[in-house]
Amino acid sequence: AQSVTQPDIHITVSEGASLELRCNYSYGATPYLFWYVQSPGQGLQLLLKYFSGDTLVQGIKGFEAEFKRSQSSFNLRKPSVHWSDAAEYFCAVASYDKVIFGPGTSLSVIP
Amino acid sequence: NAGVTQTPKFRVLKTGQSMTLLCAQDMNHEYMYWYRQDPGMGLRLIHYSVGEGTTAKGEVPDGYNVSRLKKQNFLLGLESAAPSQTSVYFCASSPVLAGETQYFGPGTRLLVL
Numbered sequence: 001a002q003s004v005t006q007p008d009i010h011i012t013v014s015e016g017a018s019l020e021l022r023c024n025y026s027y028g029a030t031p032y033l034f035w036y037v038q039s040p041g042q043g044l045q046l047l048l049k050y051f052s053g054d055t056l057v058q059g060i061k062g063f064e065a066e067f068k069r070s071q072s073s074f075n076l077r078k079p080s081v082h083w084s085d086a087a088e089y090f091c092a093v094a095s096y097d098k099v100i101f102g103p104g105t106s107l108s109v110i111p
Numbered sequence: 112n113a114g115v116t117q118t119p120k121f122r123v124l125k126t127g128q129s130m131t132l133l134c135a136q137d138m139n140h141e142y143m144y145w146y147r148q149d150p151g152m153g154l155r156l157i158h159y160s161v162g163e164g165t166t167a168k169g170e171v172p173d174g175y176n177v178s179r180l181k182k183q184n185f186l187l188g189l190e191s192a193a194p195s196q197t198s199v200y201f202c203a204s205s206p207v208l209a210g211e212t213q214y215f216g217p218g219t220r221l222l223v224l
Contacts, residue, residue: 009151032210043115043201043215044154051210090153094210097161098144098169103153 002027004093004102012108013081021076021105023091032094033074035065038104039087047089050074061085083109113137115216117202123222124192132187132219134202142205143185144169144213145177147198154201160185192223 003026013019025031032051036044048059055067065076074091086109091102118133134143141162146154156169158177166177174196176188185204189196199220203213
């Protein structure tokens with residue numbers, strides 16, 4: 001069965017510091033992988049997605065993620081965090097008919 | 112384009128009452144989904160639809176029913192609300208395959224007393 005784990009429930013970083021959010025998945029076939037962001041009181045917005053090809057994926061707002069099949073991971077990174085990046089981040093894996101979301105990582109940014 | 116809209120935005124129910132949440136999308140998407148979001152649990156799929164007139168169960172379907180009579184609308188019903196159904200409910204749609212980007216509505220906050 002598909003599953004997604006995000007080991008970090010909450011992360012705090014200083015503005016301007018680098019960021020890495022971890023995601024591990026379990027899926028029998030080649031996965032479709034996503035990162036979504038949710039600002040307070042809002043719905044989810046897609047940051048980036050991986051289907052195939054280059055394992056380093058670029059997304060919006062300066063985010064990138066790297067797919068590592070050997071580690072079953074799809075970690076999200078940003079070289080320099082802005083205060084507006086404070087939000088909840090969800091990793092997700094998709095099969096042909098539905099998407100399974102991880103529990104989320106809450107990001108706080110210290111000015 | 113309004114995208115995905117949800118009605119109502121907020122609702123308070125008493126235990127045993129019923130209600131229907133409406134989701135509408137104007138992007139001509141085939142797939143539609145209902146999720147609930149609870150602290151520390153991410154989004155859990157309640158029901159989904161792969162096209163007009165079709166529905167399927169997700170991870171947590173008990174206590175909910177859905178209908179997709181029109182392609183653009185996906186209704187979520189609670190026949191007899193329970194406090195355990197207090198949550199934030201999100202609707203989403205995607206073009207064809209679930210591997211495509213999902214577009215989310217703003218959510219409905221439901222409190223069951």
